[in-house]
Amino acid sequence: MKYDHKQIEKKWQDKWEETGVFHASNSSDKPKYYTLIEFPYPSGQGLHVGHPRSYTALDIVARKRRLQGYNVLYPIGWDAFGLPTENFAIKNHVHPAEVTKKNIARFKSQLRSLGISFDWSREINTTDPEYYKWTQWIFLQLFKHGLAYKKEMSVNWCTSCKCVLANEEVVNGVCERCGSEVIHRVKSQWMLKITEYAQRLIDDLELVDYPERVKAQQINWIGRSTGAEVDFSTTAGDKLTIYTTRPDTLYGATYMVVSPEHPVIEKWADKLKNMDEIRAYQVEAAKKSDFERTEVAKEKTGVRLDGVSAINPVTGKEIPIFISDYVLVSYGTGAIMAVPAHDTRDWEFAKKFDLPIIEVVKGGDVQNEPFTDCATGVMVNSGILDGLTVEQAKKKIIEYLTEKGIGHAKVNFKLRDWVFSRQRYWGEPIPIVHCEKCGYVPVPESELPLRLPDVKSYEPTDNGESPLAHMTDWVETTCPHCGGKARRETDTMPQWAGSSWYFLRYMDPHNSNAFASKEALKYWGEVDWYNGGMEHTTLHLLYSRFWHKFLYDIGEVPTPEPYAKRTSHGMILGENGEKMSKSRGNVVNPDEIVDEYGADTMRLYEMFIGDFEKSAPWSAAGIKGCRRFVERYWNLQNNISEETGIRKSLETSFHKTIKKVGEDIENLKYNTAIAALMALMNDLADAGSITRDELKIYTILLNPFAPHVTEEVWEAQKLGEGMVCQQQWPSYEKSKCMEDTIEIAVQVNGKVRARLSVAADVTKDDALAAAKAEDKVSAEISGKKILKEIYVPGKLVNIVAK
C-alpha cells in the first residue's frame, strides 16, 4: 500500500464538505468555542506560505476542541475591499468586483487543499452589499452618537495612492501599503472619535489574555501621559495655553514655542512685525513630508514671533515666543513652554537662538548639557518650590495654578482620531448626504445598503476627489430630511472598516434583520482564541476593539471586549533568512509544496519549523523530515500486532505523549508536540509493531496536525465508528506518566560522575547508598569529608565532599 497524498487528501476534503462535519451549530448543548484567524485579503498573488502558519495552528486548536466535545466555530471570509484590487482593475480595465471574485475563487481552492476545518457555510465577504449594509449601519450609529464627524484638517496624503491615510497607516513617514512619500494636505475628512475610548482601550487590556508585547505596543501607541495645562498671558492680550508633563519646571521656562500651524499666528497677524518671515517658515514646514519633518538629529529651526511675547506666570518675566516645527500641532495644545535646562530639544533650540538656560533642578551642568534625568532631584531657583523634590513640586505647582485659575492637571494621549474617509472607489460608500440646509444627514437605515454605483473609471484623481464624485446621477440626490437638493458623500470607508466587526457576522452570517441576532451574539459571546499578525496590533486590533466597545455601549453586543485571548505567529522567512518577497526571489509557493508533499506534510512542517511566536526561515530540506514522519505513520499499518490494549512496555510512552501533546497545543508549542509524537513513533519502531488500540490513540493524537492521512488510516484499519474528527480526545493517567525505574545522575561536587538506575520512588538514603557504591563515586569521595548530601527525587543526587 503506497501512500498517495493526492488521492487521500482530495477524498477527505470532499467528504468533510459533503457531511458538513465542521459546521458550527447555533443551538447546541455542547459548550461553545470560537477560534478565529484574521480573514485574508484575497490578493492577486494567491496564498502565501505565511497564511497557513496561523490557519493551521488554530485549526489544530479547533480540531482538538471538537474532539474534546465542544461546539466549535472556526469561520473564514474575505476582507476584500482595498487598493491592490482597485489598482489591478484600473490597469487591466476590469471591474474590481470581477477581480475580487476571481481572487477569492483561487484563495478558496488553495485553502481547501490544506484541509483546514473552516465552517464554509458561514463564509463572508466584506464587499458583498448584504455584508457592507451592516458596516454602513454601524457607521450610522457612530454618527448618531456623535462619534463620527467631518472636519477640515491637515491629513496624511499618500502621493502614490492619491488618498488620505490614518496615522496608523503611516510608517516612518511613508505609506504603510505602498511605501510612497506621505505629505500633509488640508482636507475635509470623516473622522471617528477613537480618542474618546483611549483610556478604556488601555484599562480593559486587563480583561483580556494578550501577549505582553501586544499590550505594551497598544499602550505605547495610545500614549497616555499626565501633566498640566498652563495659561501664559501674552502682550497681545489673550492667553496661550500649553501642555507640559513637567509643571514643576515652570520657573525654568525661558521661552515658548508654538507649532507652525497654530491658530494664534493668524490671530496676531497685525501685531507681528516679521509676518513675511513667519509665513515663509509655515510654507516650508507644510511642504515637508512626515519623513523629513520627523527626521532625528535634524538641526532645530524656528522663527521668533516679533511683536508679541508671553509672561511666565510664576516669575512674571517677559519671555519670547517662537514658531518651530519641532512642536506638533496635533499633540497637547500645539504650544509648549520651553525649559532648556531640562529638555534636550529645548536645550538645542536655546543654544541655537542664544536663549537663557536656567537650572531649576539641582545636579546637572545645564549650561553645557541638558539635565533631563532629574526625576529624583531637588528644586532650585524656583520660588515657592525651592527645596522640594520633583514629585512634591509637581503636586504643589498644580495646586497653586489651580487655585490661581491659570492651570490644572491634565491627561493627554498620543492617539488621534481615526481619519475614516478614502478618496477611492473600492470601499464601502459612506451613507451620508450633504444638504445645504440641514448639513450632514444620514441615509435612512431602511435604504441600506447604499450600493457602490458602477463607474466608467476608477482612476484616483489628483485633486483629491473620489472617483465617485464624477457620478453626477448618483451624487445628486435629495435630502432625506427636508427633501431639498443634496449631494452624497463621495469618499469611501478605509479598508479597516469591514474587518472592525467581521467576527460578529460569523455568528449569524445570513441574518437580514440585524448584523447578528441577539441570541447568536449571546451564545457565542467573545472570540475565545484569536490569532493574527503583530502588524495589526495598532491597526485592525485596536480599531476593532474600539468598534466593539462602542457597540457594547449602545447595547448591541454583550461583552466589552471582542477577543478573550490573542496570540501572534512569527513570520516565515525565505531560505536565506530574509523576508519573503518577489524582488528577493525567495518566495515559496504553497501550491507546489502541497502538490509535491501533500497538505499533511506541509501542515506538520509549518508547525514543526520552530517556536510559533518567532519568525523562522523556510527549509526545503526540513520539510522532507516531516514527509518521512507521515510515511512512517502510514507504514505502521504494515505491522499491526495481534495483542490488544496498550502494551505494558509502551504504557509510559503513551501516557506521557498524550499529556504532552495536549498541553503543548494549549501553549502554542506545536513544534514540541510534534517532536513528542515523533519520539513516540521511535518507541513504536523499537517495539517493532503496534496494536490496534495503540494505533487508535496515536491516530487521534496526530489527527489535528495531519487530518487527511489519519482519517484514511482510521478508515482502512476500521479503527472505530465514524471519522477520526468525531472521536474523543484521549485522556492520560498521571501515575502512568512516570517509569517504574528511572535513571538518575550522581554528582560529586556538582559534577556528574555516574548514572544510576533506581526505582522511581527510591528513598534518599537508598539512593545515596547506591550512589556511594559506584566505583567512580567512592574514588572521588574517599578520604574526604562529606559536607552535604542532596537528593532531588527523580533527577539526581549530589554529594558535596572536601
Place this chain on the structure above:
RNA sequence: GCGGGUGUGGUGGAAUUGGCAGACACGCCAGAUUUAGGUUCUGGUGCCGCAAGCAUGCAGGUUCAAGUCCUGUCACCCGCACCA
C-alpha cells in the same frame, strides 16, 4: 530616547519550580538493501583529547548545583518617536 524581544552544535530548534545542556528534526559519516542513483533500514555524530577537561554572546556574582537568578557589558531584531 522610550517600550518589547533575541543571543545555545554544521543547521532549524529543545530544556515546568535553578537539578544529567543539545529532546525532535535536518545535515553529515559508516554499514545494509539496490544493476546504479534516489528511497528505505541500522549505527554514529557538541568541541578538544591518551586522559583530564571545555562548552548556552562577553565579564563578574549568588548557590551543593546556573542556559535558567542577580550585577555589569556587547551584538542583533521588532514597535514607537522633536508626543513637550
